[in-house]
Amino acid sequence: MEADRLSRTLLAWYDAEARRLPWRSPPGVYADPYHVWLSEVMLQQTTVAAVIPYFRKFLDRWPTVLDLAAADSEEVMAAWAGLGYYARARNLLKCAQHVASVLGGRFPDTEDGLRSLPGIGDYTAAAIASIAFGRATVVVDGNVERVMARLFAEQAPLPGVKPRLKQRAAQLAPQERCGDYSQALMDLGATLCTPRNPACGLCPWVRDCQGRLQGIAADLPARTPKAEKPTRHGLAFWIARWDGSILLRKRPPHGLLGGMLEVPSTPWRDSSEGGAWTLDEASKHAPLSCSWHPVRGTVRHTFTHFHLEMTVVTGIARGGEPPASRWVSPESLGEQALPTIMRKIVRHAML
DNA sequence: CATCCGTGGCG
């Protein structure tokens, strides 16, 4: 059957070219479910290069899921700082605690069982079930969607064409070496069948790819155009105390940068709400009353759906501790649960 | 089903 030939061709390529990644097991051995789970959650919408140092750090600090389940939330958030999508870190700890306290420290070995855990959706459940437990699943991530769109020259745009791409993936998925096949398909997308400049000349499916034969591979998958990102403005308060400590504030537990620390600031408003802040307007939102001194320049950052432009002012406080806030020594700033935008503000304020 | 949620690398 044609599907068999295609899957065998891909596995042969994988056996010859497989990347050695820290969470992968030797050939013929199932990988540790904890390692697979941790890496897959980190890899959600995140590149391999960005994940590797975080994966090593987490495994070094929490060698088993039981260790992680016993960890302090603040410590986990601080370790995750910089990796983004912080709901993943919150769900990571929730999931570890559930596995430890309810499941006796063992991950479920079925797709449905895995799918019921916090932070594990369709993709991650299928990936863990196949890679750690050898289950025959249909793994569909962004790579697989791209490969299928090209292999079968599916020209309808995402996200509408998603179900059809999943059908295509399902008709190719083998019953044996399921984990290797899942990883091979994603490796193909990550290394050869890339979004831009695909290396079709090196692809094991070059003679089978309808997109390639029609000369449209590089233009697939099609996507519906995205809305333009608005720019929001904020003003951050860099507040030092007599002993040099800096005032940080904990953000609400959910939503943008949920559960992370921040340099206190005004709300972030777009141009329809007034755009850039004057110091007079902004001071009403200051956590403490101070005499403020503007810092030259601005800090820019881009989130998933808006740009942010921040100005910074500094002040010296007498003391006091506003709600949800704490004084932190400058030396310890690097260890705090500060997301990247806040680290940019720290760097800007300290120059 | 659409929107929300980070960050960094690449062309």
Added chain:
DNA sequence: TCGCCAAGGAT
């Protein structure tokens, strides 16, 4: 400089 988009999930 800037838009694109990545091994998605939750609501």
